[in-house]
Amino acid sequence: xxxxxxxxxxxxxxxxxxxxxxxxxxxxxxxxxxxxxLKETYRSVFVVDLDQQENAFERVxxxxxxxxxxxxxxxxxxxxxxx
Numbered sequence: 001x002x003x004x005x006x007x008x009x010x011x012x013x014x015x016x017x018x019x020x021x022x023x024x025x026x027x028x029x030x031x032x033x034x035x036x037x038l039k040e041t042y043r044s045v046f047v048v049d050l051d052q053q054e055n056a057f058e059r060v061x062x063x064x065x066x067x068x069x070x071x072x073x074x075x076x077x078x079x080x081x082x083x
Contacts, residue, residue, distance in 0.1 A: 005064045012041050012064075019077040022048055022062065040072075064076065 007037040016038050026032045036059075045061045052058070066072035 004041050004046055005068060008064045009041055012046050017019045023073045025071045
C-alpha cells in the first residue's frame with residue numbers, strides 16, 4: 001500500500017515529543033545525520049529540536065514530501081525500522 005503525505009503527518013503527530021534520528025541527503029553522495037526531539041508538525045513541514053552538543057543551530061524543519069521521496073529518512077529511538 002503506498003504511503004501518503006497525510007499518513008506520514010499522522011504518524012508524526014502521534015510521536016511529538018519523542019527522540020528521533022533524521023538522515024537527510026545533502027548533495028552528491030553526502031548525508032547529514034542529526035538527533036533531536038520531534039517538536040511540532042504543521043500542514044506541510046515538521047520541526048525537530050536538535051541536540052545542542054552535536055549541532056550549531058537549535059532546530060531544523062523538513063517537509064513530508066522529503067520523507068515520501070526518501071530524501072529524508074527518520075527513525076525514532078524506540079524503533080529499529082525507518083519510516
